[in-house]
Amino acid sequence: MSLPTPGNPSFPAGESSASAAVRCVHCGLCLPVCPSYRAFGTESRSPRGLLMLIRSFHESGLPIGNAYKDRIASCLLCKACGAACPSGLHPDEIVLAGRAESAASGLPFAKRFLFRLLADRPRLEAVLRLGARFQGLFLASSRPGKGPAPCTNGLRRPRFPWRPWLLHPARMLPGLAPVTLYRIAAASRRPSSIPTPVARVAYFPGCMTEFIYPGQGLAVIDLLEAHRVEVVLSRDFQCCGTPVLAHGDPATASLLAARNQEVMDRLFTSGVEAVVTGCASCAGTLKGYPALEGGRVYDAAEFLVEAIGLRSPRRECSGRVAYHDPCHALHGQGVSRSARRLLAAAGFEPVEPPRPGSCCGGAGSFSLAHPEPYLTLNDTRIDDLASTGAVTAASACPSCVMHLADGAARRGLGMAIRHPVELAAEAYRKN
Numbered sequence: 226m227s228l229p230t231p232g233n234p235s236f237p238a239g240e241s242s243a244s245a246a247v248r249c250v251h252c253g254l255c256l257p258v259c260p261s262y263r264a265f266g267t268e269s270r271s272p273r274g275l276l277m278l279i280r281s282f283h284e285s286g287l288p289i290g291n292a293y294k295d296r297i298a299s300c301l302l303c304k305a306c307g308a309a310c311p312s313g314l315h316p317d318e319i320v321l322a323g324r325a326e327s328a329a330s331g332l333p334f335a336k337r338f339l340f341r342l343l344a345d346r347p348r349l350e351a352v353l354r355l356g357a358r359f360q361g362l363f364l365a366s367s368r369p370g371k372g373p374a375p376c377t378n379g380l381r382r383p384r385f386p387w388r389p390w391l392l393h394p395a396r397m398l399p400g401l402a403p404v405t406l407y408r409i410a411a412a413s414r415r416p417s418s419i420p421t422p423v424a425r426v427a428y429f430p431g432c433m434t435e436f437i438y439p440g441q442g443l444a445v446i447d448l449l450e451a452h453r454v455e456v457v458l459s460r461d462f463q464c465c466g467t468p469v470l471a472h473g474d475p476a477t478a479s480l481l482a483a484r485n486q487e488v489m490d491r492l493f494t495s496g497v498e499a500v501v502t503g504c505a506s507c508a509g510t511l512k513g514y515p516a517l518e519g520g521r522v523y524d525a526a527e528f529l530v531e532a533i534g535l536r537s538p539r540r541e542c543s544g545r546v547a548y549h550d551p552c553h554a555l556h557g558q559g560v561s562r563s564a565r566r567l568l569a570a571a572g573f574e575p576v577e578p579p580r581p582g583s584c585c586g587g588a589g590s591f592s593l594a595h596p597e598p599y600l601t602l603n604d605t606r607i608d609d610l611a612s613t614g615a616v617t618a619a620s621a622c623p624s625c626v627m628h629l630a631d632g633a634a635r636r637g638l639g640m641a642i643r644h645p646v647e648l649a650a651e652a653y654r655k656n
């Protein structure tokens with residue numbers, strides 16, 4: 226099977242995971258940066274070990290077994306190894322190809338159901354509307370008892386921890402937003418019309434922002450408009466494809482990419498100059514779509530800082546903010562400065578936690594499938610952030626926000642975890 230990620234510079238089109246893995250020279254420079262190696266402590270779950278495993282497996286001609294699937298499922302797809310590899314390899318993409326090969330004989334029913342739902346937007350919205358209505362059956366309130374509200378960043382404790390199948394008993398989760406971003410935006414007349422705009426962009430919210438963190442989406446729209454950027458919201462956008470690709474379903478990922486690309490091309494033809502998103506994973510995946518005609522994809526802070534330039538805020542905010550780089554922004558796109566500059570322009574003081582570039586441990590469903598390694602990585606990262614002394618931490622990815630918020634709440638740190646656009650929007654909003 227050819228590799229599923231379009232536009233990947235490290236592989237000639239059609240190269241198999243095994244032939245790409247052959248090019249590893251076993252130098253081991255990728256090991257210290259690998260969260261999977263750190264959490265599991267075994268070579269077979271490191272980038273070098275995974276490449277050797279994929280290569281040996283292909284050479285042996287053995288049928289795909291559960292032990293093999295288990296090893297390649299332990300990669301968090303954080304892309305840190307690709308950034309560290311002197312041979313220009315991207316082990317995460319070889320792992321993705323390996324997952325696609327091992328899923329070729331069929332995905333489990335639950336995944337097939339979920340991915341079919343992701344590719345059927347009207348049905349997805351209907352199911353999540355129902356979920357939002359009845360989620361109280363599964364998620365307890367974040368204010369148990371009558372005491373003062375703990376700082377849980379809006380997370381809630383599951384009523385029934387389903388360990389060992391899904392949820393660790395310590396885990397806390399955000400609920401689904403009662404109203405989706407599109408509906409809130411429509412009710413609050415956003416986006417508004419901008420007289421003499423400096424640019425015209427389409428906003429791609431991504432599933433987490435649309436259904437869980439609509440406040441982050443409103444902050445992106447408000448920030449763009451405060452910079453005199455006209456924003457177009459399209460209901461035709463679908464999931465970017467990251468989760469389906471990660472689970473070895475490149476066919477559905479390609480279908481979603483083709484639909485989104487069609488929407489983007491249409492928007493570009495109608496005068497939209499760029500697509501902006503506040504989700505690091507969506508940005509990484511959208512930027513990898515083959516040949517976007519006539520426009521570009523940006524992370525929200527990247528667009529404000531690099532493409533149009535930051536304006537002075539209406540008011541100055543203050544306070545130290547520990548900044549966590551999302552792996553898909555830092556290692557996947559080389560985007561790291563812009564969120565810090567946005568925070569600084571709003572009056573905040575961005576501070577650096579130790580172990581720069583470390584993963585929060587979330588990685589999509591990794592935290593559900595591997596709860597103990599997740600807790601190890603997540604506890605370490607939240608301790609890094611807390612060691613700065615800042616009472617607020619930020620990360621430009623809704624998934625990182627969710628997982629860091631879980632860590633802060635579980636450890637009772639009272640640390641607020643926010644998306645940088647939410648913090649910065651406070652300084653730029655009219656009221």
Ligand code: SF4
Binds near residue numbers: 275299304306317
């Ligand atoms: S993508 Fe991340 S978790 Fe996966 S092998 Fe590379 S460094 Fe390790």
Ligand code: SF4
Binds near residue numbers: 309
């Ligand atoms: S850094 Fe690259 S070449 Fe070196 S062991 Fe890791 S994947 Fe192989």
